[in-house]
Amino acid sequence: MSAAREFDLELHLLDRQVVDADGRMVSKVDDLELNLDDGGNPYVTAILVGPRALGPRTGGHLGRWMTAIAARLAGSQDPPRIDFGHVVDIGEEIKLGCRVDDLDVQSLEDWIREKVISRIPGSNHAS
Amino acid sequence: MNVRACLAVFTLAGVLSGCVGPATTVAAYKGKALHAAGDALSQVETAVLAADSLLSGRLMQPYTEVVISQAETDLSSIQNSFDSIQPPNSADSDKLRSTVDDMLSDGLTSLSELRIALRRSDTNTVRHRTDALRHTADQLDRFDEEHS
């Protein structure tokens, strides 16, 4: 990374595709978690993913409905987070240094894989 | 174009297709009679074309059966929706109604008999019914010219 690169959060980070070390698509950057450093300046500490992060930004009935259902299913308002430490490259896509299975951010994907898709024969046969 | 507008449009469009409201004026009723005659003509001519093609060996039996029974179903729904329209109380409208209704009924009977003959591969009856349909088609065509 070049020295102290400057960019805009919404333009270069928000809604970008997050890809893991194997190139598998993890999620979009649905929102970003900010914390204050000792100088009082906010800085990005994590990528927030899933409907609980995206819902408020989509707004309207669909947005609220999406957030409410996800929150009830997961039993908490806070969306899953990917610590910003995992990010190794901010470019066309946001690349992570780890694999998606090591992160606990795809509970819906895992649930559907277990309950539906892997039950259908041939589900691990790439085509 | 928010989500609500988009969904409302879908339901509205769904409702609109093919509903026939009650006729009010004589002219409107004539318009509906012409429209029904035109639709009926299309179904009868389809059956004639399919039967002729079958008889001249250019069309397969299953295909013909499907086309003809489809024409029969459509013609009966054309007749039902036309008959369900309340005509304005004028002698001309009543005369118009009976003329069109007779043609539609003739067409429907010929079509049903054609379908039955077809399934029995009874070529003579198919030929006769097709000629009868051709006659009904000419009537509908003349009706169309005279009144439009």
Add this chain to the structure above:
Amino acid sequence: MKRIFGVALGILTAIGGFVDIGDLVTNALVGSRFGLSLVWATLVGVVGICLYAEMSGRVAAITGRGTFDLVRERLGPRVGMANLVASFLVTLLTFAAEVGGVALALELATSVNYLLIVPIVGVAIWFVIWRVKFSVLENTFGLLGLVLIVFGVALWKLNPDWGDLFRQISRPHKPTDESLPVYFYYAIALFGAAMTPYEVFFFSSGGVEEKWTKKDIITERVNVFVGFPLGGLLSVAIAAVAALVLLPANIQVDTIGQVGLPVAVAAGKIALAIAILGFVAATFGAALETGLSCGYTVAQYYGWQWGKFVRPKEASRFHLVVLMALIAAVGTVLTTIDPVKITEYSVVFSAVALPLTYFPILVIANDPDYMGTETNGRISNFLASIFLVIIVVASVAAIPLMLYTKAGQ
């Protein structure tokens, strides 16, 4: 070998995507009512889809990402969501029309009631999407769809007065007994049939599935500028044979059976059998494309793993969306709504939804951040801007015209 498959993708998207149930029905219907006086709308649609598909294919090749991935990134989640809902519903409606189309075509071949065939078609679609390799899927239905050339043979065998046909096309005049709003309603329907949004979703996502890169841009351009005009010619042939055989007999097309009749009249049983095979291949190919596109649009918006290039287990949500779209499509046809009616609505609503994805793709195709040096050239930008106006006008006029003409009554 790669290049041949590349061209196959183009042919499939041209035939399977271009000539689908929407084109078969709309072109035959318009031919039987308006003769060739509306062919200009199909030709405008062909030029439009060439531009639109080329742009989105190039965007996919350079960025390696699908249409809706970029639409959300470029427009933000709110506008992206409205875009997604509209495009998904139109694609689902088209998917239902395609499933109905396959069943109706098979009914013509077997005279088994189409409602009995629909569930079998549903299972077959799921099996092919689930197990058959992307490139195999492309080639089979691409090449099978080519047999629709039999409409061209039928047109030639009718040996029409070609001069008169050309005059009808180049100097269109509206038939006297049809009103102007109905004329323009069907112009928009033809335009929507030619420029269906799912073709672009499938084409660009297919580009990502095939892992296109910058060097594939030439293949992509060949695919588009060979594939779509070929599809356009077939559509014109379908309209022409209907105009020559059905129009004089006062037959107005409202069933698939009528669409095939001119081929039988002109060239007999074998030609018709080939045409039926073409109907099945084109509508089945298009059903796969629309089914996958339902999955592509939603998965690309949310950023889920998508695509057939990974094992289904690794793209569970994508495959679940495709499965649910398939169940919804089969369910819609099983409600006994006439599939031809569904088709007529799907092409008009395609025209309505077009600007939603065309505009962002046009913006992205000009953005050096995304495209580097491969941004639009001056000519393509000039044409693309003209089409932006055409597409917006068609989109705005579509629904008022539909309501006014009671869907072209």
Add this chain to the structure above:
Amino acid sequence: MRASQLIGLEVLDHAGQRIGTVTDLRCKQDGPLRGAMCAPRITGLLVSPHRLGAVLGYDRHAQHGPWLIRAIVGGLHRNLTVVPWTQVASYDGQIKLKPLGDSL
């Protein structure tokens, strides 16, 4: 706190005068070290006088492409100002700025 809770807020100067809405957060990658690289630290707010631009998503950056696009989209992007984060007094519900001379 989430980025989306800052973006879209109204920005008022210390006299309570509305300047515009936050359409983006400019940042520099020189925050505390986290894993492979420094975290992006917010250095300023991008404030646009238009609300529509932010909603439509076309207020982003200089517009390329045919004149028609520039005409439709370009207009939304005219005078975008960057307000340094040090100028921000509070950001609860609205962004209130400190008096001009104060942040130096």
